[in-house]
Amino acid sequence: MSSRFALKLLFGGILVLMLVVTTTASLKQPLWEWTGLVTEPDRWWTYATLADAYFGFLTFYAWVFYKEAAWTARAGWFVAIMLLGNMAMAVYVLLQLRRLDAGQPAASILMRRG
Numbered sequence: 618m619s620s621r622f623a624l625k626l627l628f629g630g631i632l633v634l635m636l637v638v639t640t641t642a643s644l645k646q647p648l649w650e651w652t653g654l655v656t657e658p659d660r661w662w663t664y665a666t667l668a669d670a671y672f673g674f675l676t677f678y679a680w681v682f683y684k685e686a687a688w689t690a691r692a693g694w695f696v697a698i699m700l701l702g703n704m705a706m707a708v709y710v711l712l713q714l715r716r717l718d719a720g721q722p723a724a725s726i727l728m729r730r731g
Contacts, residue, residue, distance in 0.1 A: 624679065627679060631676070634668065635672060638664060638668045638669075639665050641664075641665075642661035642662050642665040646662065648662065674699060674702055674706070677706050678698050680727075681694045681698070681709060683729060684713070684729055694709060697709075714726060716730075
């Protein structure tokens with residue numbers, strides 16, 4: 618499977634699933650009536666928020682998967698990102714920035730190392 622096709626599949630799936638979960642939550646309860654986990658109908662927006670967060674984690678992980686060549690690093694970062702979310706993502710970016718040579722632009726972290 619090509620990388621391009623895999624990315625289309627991943628992000629197409631995220632789009633469809635986010636539309637489903639957001640539509641379901643909207644039909645169960647208007648967003649402006651959401652009060653967190655206080656009352657029963659509020660769980661729908663909690664589900665939508667969790668889905669949105671984890672799809673964000675998967676989006677970030679797609680970049681990590683591209684950057685990391687070793688399967689062990691890919692697996693380790695996947696587990697860390699899914700368990701720790703933005704904390705693991707912040708650590709990953711800080712490590713990437715630390716590896717830059719002096720004078721190298723920050724944009725260099727976006728590409729895979731040679």
